[in-house]
Amino acid sequence: MKKRTYSCGLDAAVDVVGGKWKALILWELHTGVRRFAELRRGIDGISEKMLIQQLREMETYGLVHREVHRQVPPKVEYSLTDFGRSLNEALIPLGDWGERHMSTIEAIPRD
């Protein structure tokens, strides 16, 4: 989320889903409610700092709902809001596209 104005809807949407981790988090939450540590284990290579940072951002966007259960040890559950689910649905064709062309994309020479 860097911009304040967008030249088209796609521009705005890519700003919301962009970055290294948001798509992965959205994907993990697609299946339902998840605890913090479950997400961390489910998303390969993510650090705790990045995970919270992204979750908090998505919370301020209204995509993710955060529920704290006051108990020891602490239990915090994350889930998608209706808004988040609507985003996930809009992402399905893109996810399918990526799935179909994954090997092509991975084979592209970098730098």
Next chain:
Amino acid sequence: MKKRTYSCGLDAAVDVVGGKWKALILWELHTGVRRFAELRRGIDGISEKMLIQQLREMETYGLVHREVHRQVPPKVEYSLTDFGRSLNEALIPLGDWGERHMSTIEAIPRD
């Protein structure tokens, strides 16, 4: 394009469309063939360096076709390949989502 392996199709796709300019370029090319300077004028705020950098990247992905007409002054035309068009189609629902929620997204407090 930073990764070599992806955990899901969405991850791969977001890596391809991510960044500040690619969505905008894709959107501009959606309407047809464009010359370099036309793209520059059409995309508000982009520098020549960024525009070429992104176009070249998209060319190596096979999304964009670059055609040089050997003449003076030079004329270079950019257009989408079939692969690029297939990506654009997969992006339509996301673009629509962004369009629908643009005002919400713009109203989110940053930092």
Next chain:
DNA sequence: TCAGGTACTGACCTTTTTCTCAGTGCGAAG
């Protein structure tokens, strides 16, 4: 002759993003 348009390229710098690592406080398990 001099600015302007064509399509770039490369050096260098700033901003943004991501990563690493250490630490918190509590309870349960070994």
Next chain:
DNA sequence: CTTCGCACTGAGAAAAAGGTCAGTACCTGA
């Protein structure tokens, strides 16, 4: 009595992305 898991937080550094600016070589119109 030490370690583990829980859900974080913050400092500081590294890496990636993006931006500015100057220059190239040629032609056209003023």
